[in-house]
Amino acid sequence: MSAFENFGVRQDLTDATRLECGICWTVYDPADGDDVAQIPPGTPFAALPEEWHCPNCDAPKSKFMTIEA
Numbered sequence: 001m002s003a004f005e006n007f008g009v010r011q012d013l014t015d016a017t018r019l020e021c022g023i024c025w026t027v028y029d030p031a032d033g034d035d036v037a038q039i040p041p042g043t044p045f046a047a048l049p050e051e052w053h054c055p056n057c058d059a060p061k062s063k064f065m066t067i068e069a
Helices: none
Strands: 020-021 065-068
Touching: none
Parallel strands: none
Antiparallel strands: 020 065
16 A cells, blocks of 8 residues: 555544545545535544545545645
8 A cells, every 4th residue: 555545544633634635636624524425514534434535536535635734
């Protein structure tokens, strides 16, 4: 597995951590949730369902990387 893989399944993320898709650069912001997948605002990345994918390019959670604050 490359270093790029497995970012999305980390368990050390805070509830407010924003993540960015490594394929299309779409940002998942917990404060906003995901309208496409009907994920309510305030949902941390770690609490997203396993089947959740990028709303823009359909990449899996493992392709998401943390955004440095």
